[in-house]
Amino acid sequence: MESIGLSEKSKAFQYAILCNKISQILKKIESDTVLNAPEYNALGRGAKLLEQIVEGAILVDGKRKMDGFSASQEGLSAYGHALSAIKRLNLITKKQEFTELFLEFHKSIVALEKKESLDKSIVEKLKMFFAELSEFFSEDTQRDLFGFPKEQKISSFNSRDIHHVFA
Numbered sequence: 052m053e054s055i056g057l058s059e060k061s062k063a064f065q066y067a068i069l070c071n072k073i074s075q076i077l078k079k080i081e082s083d084t085v086l087n088a089p090e091y092n093a094l095g096r097g098a099k100l101l102e103q104i105v106e107g108a109i110l111v112d113g114k115r116k117m118d119g120f121s122a123s124q125e126g127l128s129a130y131g132h133a134l135s136a137i138k139r140l141n142l143i144t145k146k147q148e149f150t151e152l153f154l155e156f157h158k159s160i161v162a163l164e165k166k167e168s169l170d171k172s173i174v175e176k177l178k179m180f181f182a183e184l185s186e187f188f189s190e191d192t193q194r195d196l197f198g199f200p201k202e203q204k205i206s207s208f209n210s211r212d213i214h215h216v217f218a
Contacts, residue, residue: 059128063191066100066129070185073097073160077178080163081171094164097181101157102126104133108150118154132187133180140179156180 076090086094106123107130109115115122133153137143143152159173 060192063188067185067188067192069093069096069100070181070188074178074182074185077163077174077181081174081178091164091166094160098157098160098164100129101153101160104129105150105153105157107131108133108153112148112150117150120154132184132191135187136180136183140183142176142180 072093076086076093079086079090102120103123103126105117105120105126107126107128109117109120110122110124110127111130130153134149137149137152143149156177159169159177162169163174163177
């Protein structure tokens with residue numbers, strides 16, 4: 052199991068909450084509920100996350116720039132989770148590149164942030180994507196800080212350590 056640092060765990064926790072919130076907002080949009088200002092702000096934060104994902108995708112594609120975005124290492128972790136999410140949801144076709152799909156998602160969330168309407172099928176895809184993405188970030192927050200399964204940590208105590216803990 053790979054270890055995860057405290058700052059990465061904190062970021063994953065924030066992203067998990069954000070993605071879950073966006074999924075709930077998209078559900079409201081599907082049901083034609085009027086959003087409030089904080090919900091539109093959350094969509095903006097979702098657009099920033101998608102921007103990082105696109106920049107990570109561009110880096111992985113070996114490109115420097117694409118559609119006004121530049122390659123960045125900052126988005127690699129989020130890109131990895133986003134890639135897993137779209138694979139699990141079967142949202143990608145053989146003809147379409149991952150980067151293009153993430154660019155589409157970014158454009159769509161920006162349009163929603165600007166109070167533009169989108170086709171319900173696009174909103175549904177976004178909702179499923181953010182819900183799934185939240186799951187992957189949540190898994191990061193539940194990973195043990197030091198990268199060892201709990202059973203291994205317990206069994207690695209020797210009798211003196213256990214005696215000291217319970218003394």
